[in-house]
Amino acid sequence: MNVTPQKTKESKARVGERPGGYRMHLMLCAGTGCVSSGSYKIKDALERELKKRGLSSEVAVVMTGCNGFCAQGPVMVVQPDEIFYQRLGEKDIPHLVEEHLLKGRPVERLMYTPPAGKAAVPKMSDIGFFEKQRLLALRNRGLIDPEVIDEYIARGGYKALAQVLTEMKPEEVVKELIASGLRGRGGGGFPTGVKWKTCREAPGEPKYVVCNADEGDPGAYMDRSIIEGDPHSVLEGMAIAAYAIGSSRGYIYIRHEYPLATERLEKGIADAREYGLLGKNIFDKGFDFDVGIHRGAGAFVCGESTALMASMEGRPGEPRAKYIHTVEHGLWDRPTNLNNVETYANVPPIILRGAEWFTSIGTGDVSENPWGGSKGTKVFSLVGKVHNTGLVEVPMGISLKEIVFDIGGGIPNGKKFKAVQTGGPSGGVIPENLLDLPVDFDQLTKVGSMMGSGGMIVMDETDCMVDIARYFIDFLIGESCGKCLPCREGLTQISALLNDICNGEAKEDTIELLEELSNTVKECSLCALGGSAPNPVLSTLRYFRDEYEAHVKDKQCPAGVCKALITYSIDPDKCTGCLLCLRNCPQDAISGEKKKPHKIQADLCIKCGICRDICTYDAVVVR
Amino acid sequence: MQAQEAKLDEIVGSWKRDRSYLIEMLQDVQEHYRHIPQQVARQLSVELDVPLNRIFHIVTFYKGFSLQPRGKYPVSVCTGTACHVKGGTRILENIMRDLELEHEGQATRDRLFSVESVRCVGCCGLAPVVTVGGEVYGDTSSLKVSKILKRRRKLEPAR
Amino acid sequence: MPRLKIEDLDKIVEKQKKTMSLREGAGRVKITVHMGTCGISAGARKIMAAVMSCVEKSGASDIVITTSGCAGFCSREPMMTVEVIEQAPIKYMELDDKKVGRIFDEHVMKGNIVEEYALALGSEQAL
Incomplete structure (x- = not known):
């Protein structure tokens, strides 16, 4: 049950180091989700049983990063057969070892059974949850031990860095990134290559490369999973960015709520330094780069670039006016390139396989205009009222329906789908009649939501949309830094109006007032937090106005949530x-x-x- | 008193007395004392030559710090969006009532537990989630948490 | 650990190849040792050990070893099936260490079926 970092410090078998190798690898998930469901207990039970059966020299237990199928944890994939086991308990282990590992008969009762079907699905790739996914950022998910740098290298790791240092000029790296159409995965969707170009051309030394791992959106944990499962992919991406913009110093700003991810990063940085992949004169090509870690202290607003940098300088994380760009005047007033975890993880495959390959996935056309489409994949945390909750990586342009029903397996307990919320507190809800919407940056914005960092919270008929709006506004009141008035006071007043509605005390004109105030806050706030804060209100009003009216006129909460009305x-x-x-x-x-x-x-x-x-x-x- | 100064010296030293790591130093103080004692804040201000009001600005700005001591086992009820829609907020209210706490961050009379809401611990797949003293419990309910707390309390030596 | 040169990346890839091909399910040859109750009592565990040591000695990284249940022909145990990619699987019977060694050298490494130990060509449908 314990997720404290000490758990991972214990020595473990380095699988690749046994000369003859093993005939079987048990890829047991050690992401935070599965660890809290008891995967370390399963590990101990497996090792005990393997020893008892004399299989210790034939079968290896490998702790991997997050597998993504968190709802079914602890999960384990048996290779080379690719058999997927879920919800393992200690008492299942003796039977499993005897039947499958010794006698080769996979145990059906521990396999995944889809909600609609009766037959168990043995192979991981045949399970609906995995079938439609396409793994780029999560390319090493479940295939490597995140704490063994050799395994990352074995999957082509650090080859992209070698390639840019030997074969490409920094300008060419920037050009390749622009051509790939990669857009920032942290929420803004700004073309990464364009950002790198501006930072490269900005005057001032030294320049900094910063990775935003302050994953603050409630309901989203993609970045934690990438760092826990494949820390080197982020470090390699940062090193390539540093080479491209002409920097030799990088920082990762990570939430203090993520102890395991921080621990894996520290290990990754130490290993990369020992191999000379970080430090002075990397690959003897005259390029220096090193990375340090800054822990956040719990403030959502620190995901905003200027607030993040203020926090890194040891100050309260208050944003400043945006007309001074951080690519020119960022950390310590120097040119700073800030991307998020998932963005950096996408960089190595783009270098290795080329921009052309990357643009073959996704929507739109970026050959003329880097804003012209959404290329590549996006990792979403698919959570809430859906059967298969977990982490999914899908190509841009896939429909919401495919994500919620084919991958997610639909709504549990026979309830009816109501809406899906994307984009975190700055995003909005998308109702049922828009389920065919292809998911990309521009389509989501068009319907009044946004991509955000990738939270996707599914809601059913028992979720009240007014309550959801109030939830996000209350969240943002707590996280507003208080510097500018529209955000500080406006949100408080919006919350008061929403409370009136939820308590059945609203007047006829409350909804209009709410709408007007929301638009004012949107127009007048200083930073993106305030500017997008009213989105949850505006988007629920747009699609579920009748529900607001039911609260105001009939004094009823149709979903049965608002306490005063039920x-x-x-x-x-x-x-x-x-x-x-x-x-x-x-x-x-x-x-x-x-x-x-x-x-x-x-x-x-x-x-x-x-x-x-x-x-x-x-x-x-x-x- | 001397022990306090020595501890602070150790913390400040581990960050090479670099003022840009002020937040990290405060995190270490918080971890050690389970809150930021006034005395320590004052010493830190002198040690690093940072105005005291800056330190209090930081301590009150970030959620990770508290001025009142937290319980030995801080109970964090996740109220991230996924946990909210699965009833996390209700769990928070029920536990607070159960432990007779009036406001978040307050510790129980025996200083064993303190309860507060956190925005997403990143285990959304297991919602609703509650952490007790750093241990993560997924797929919980009001009753399950209250059982976990009772068990925890039983394991404590009587005092 | 020494500092890496660019060539060293490929050496690590080579060293880890076996580990990775196992996890990616990519192999040139699949060897299945039949481990039913009768197989185990007839010595299938020893056969497994022999197969693994053959693979280790050869240094090959493209061979996948698995187990399966009873092959249904208990009197001829211990047995194993060798399946070279895109060829019909061959079942071998009444094995011992020496036979395993020869099958490995001839069939697995060179692609020549050792007919005298073979039970039959193909799987059950082909019989």
Whole structure:
């Protein structure tokens, strides 16, 4: 259960170092999700059992980065058979080792079974969740041990760096990046090559390369997963960027909530230094580059470039006016190139396989205009009310429907799809009638949301859109740095209006006032945080205005979320009288006898929802 | 008192007395004392020649710092979007009521637990998520968390 | 660890090739040792060890070794199947260390089927 970094420090078998090799590799996920579901216990159990069976010299256990299928953790892939096992428990291990690893009979009951089908799917690549994915940024996912630099090199790692240092001038690297059409994966979607060019041409020395790993969007964890699973891909991308813009110093700004990722980065940097892949005179080509780590201290606004740099200088993370660009006056007032984790991870394959290959994936045409399309892939964290939650990497242009239903496996518990929220607190919701929308930077912006860093939260009919809007606004109030008035005061007033609506105290004109105020905050705020803060309100208003009106006019919350507008009751036809809710009600608001339908006393009920959580007969009704 | 000064000296030294690592130093202070003691903030201000008001600006700006001591096992209820839609906010309210806490960041009377909401611990696939003393628990509910806390409390030596 | 030169990258790739081809499921030859209860009691574990040491000695990195259940022909155990890519699989029976060594040198490395140890060509449908 423990995710503290110490867990990974223990010595482990370096698989590639055994001369004869092993016949089988058990690729066990050690991403934060699976670790919290107990993957280190599974590791110990496996090693114990392998030893007992005398298989220790034949079968190796390899701890990999995040596999992506977090909902099913702990997960493990058995190679070379590519058999995918999920939700492993310690007690499953003896049987698994005997049957599959010794006798070669894969164990069906531990395989994935799709929600609709009855037959288990043995091979990972046949599972719907993996089938439609295309892995570029996550190219080494589950294939390497992230703490072994040799395994990264074995998959073509640091070859792109060697190539740019021997065969390409910095200008040519910049040109290749512009031609690839790679756009910033952190949210803005600014063409990476164009940014590199401006930074290269900006006067001032030294220049800095900074990696934004302050993944602040709630509901998104792509960057954590990339760093945990493949730290060298980020370091290599940063080194190439440094060569292209003429820098020799890099920093990674990482959230303090990510201890495991920080630990893997530190190990990666140390190993790369020992190999001379970071440091002075890399590959004897006269190029110097080294990387340091800065830990964030918990402020969403630090994802904003100027705030991030202020924080790195040891100051509070308050943004400044944007007319001074960070590519010219960034960290310590020097030209600074800032990209996010996923962007850097995309750089090595672009160099190795060329811009032309990269532009063959995705939408639009970037040959004339780097803003003309969205090329390559995007990693999304597909979470919320969907069967297969986890991390997915898909080609740009795939439809939302494919992501939610084919990869995600649809909505659980027979509920109806309502909306998908993208772009984090700066984004918006996309309703059902737009499910065929191809996902890329421009299409998402057109419908009032945005790509953002890649959070994709699926919502069903029991999610109230007013409540969601209020949730994001409250989040942003807490994270607003307080420097400019429209954001500081405007958001507080928006929240007050939304509270009125949720509490059934809104007047007829509240919705219009809300709309007007939202547009004012959008227009007048200093930085992108405030400028996009009203988006959740505006986009829910755009697609779910009737739901707002139901709160205002009928004093009802159709989704059954807003406490002031709902009541809990028990359906006497479904209640079996099991006493479970009665015993667990913190207010003693439930009365009844064994085997007779229970009743909730409305004046005592505080609507905490515990009874609905534990009722196994779905008898608690919220209206 | 001397121990406090020695500890601070060690922390400041480990960052080579470089003022640009002020935030990192404060993080180490927070980790050690479970809050930023006033006395330490003052010493740090003198040591690094940084105005005290800058230190308090930082401490109150970032969520990672607190001026009141946190519990021995800080309980962080994730209220990221995925956890919110799966009931994380309700879990927060229920635990606070359970532990008789009035505001976030407050510690229980025995200083064992303090509860606060965090925005996304990055385990969205397992929502709703709660961490207790750094251990991550996925797919939880109000009742499950309250059982975890009870078990934790039982394991503590009586005092 | 010494500082790397550009050529060293390829050396590491070569050194790790076996590890990676195993995980990527890419191999030129697949050797399956049949490990049913009867196979194990007839000595299939020893056959596995022999196969692994042959692979180790040869230094080959494109051979995948797996196990499978009972081949259904218990009286002829221990058995293994050798499948060279794009060729029909061959089942070998009543194996011992010496036979494994010869099959490995002849069939796996050179592509010549050792007919005298072979049970049959192809899998069950082909029989």
